[in-house]
Amino acid sequence: MEIVSYAQKYAEDFKNLNIAWLEKYFWVEPHDKDVLGNPKKYIIAPGGTIFFVKEDEEIIATVALMKMEDDIFELTKMAVTPAAQGKKIGQQLMEHSIDFAKQKKWKKLIIYSNRKLENAIYIYKKYGFKEIPIEENNPYSRGDIKMELKLS
Structure with missing residues (x-):
């Protein structure tokens, strides 16, 4: 198992993994469709x-x-694919992301989530994320909690 960075050949995997997750727990919002349909424009280029x-x-x-x-x-x-859940892969990705952000000397990471995802919120707190007030016009209608991790 290895962690790799974005390449265009993985764009469909990115979209499919996230749509499957969203449809299982919530719904796909317009903001999701934009980002998942064009990750290069919305995530990589900026x-x-x-x-x-x-x-x-x-x-x-x-x-x-x-x-x-x-x-x-x-x-x-x-x-994470259903078959790979329960193997702490999300935690490995979390650690990798935090280490990457620290190497880049970023100030903080933000997470929008939903309180019904108790396991996810437990993991976020385990890695030091703290709940902060969520703005009314947050990007996700399903979002009811905002958390931050100060890196510096």
Whole structure:
């Protein structure tokens, strides 16, 4: 198993993993369709990055770091295939993302989530994310919690 960075050949994996996750727990919003349909435009070009977990040439997980403003990035679009869940792959991606952000000397990471995802929120807190007030016009109608991790 290895963590690899975005390449155009993984764009469909990024989209499919996230749509499957969203449809399982919530719904696909217009903002999701834009970002998932064109990750190069919405994530990579503005300065963000996407990581994938690859096992035997198959992409089994992904996460994105999307630029919000200079040195502040949203940790978003994390998804793991059902077959790979329970193997702490999400935590490996979380550690990799935090290490990457620290190397880049970013100030903080932001996460929008939903309180019904108790396991995810537990993991975010385990890695030091703290709940902060969520703005009314947050990018996701399903978002009811916002968390941040100060890196410096």
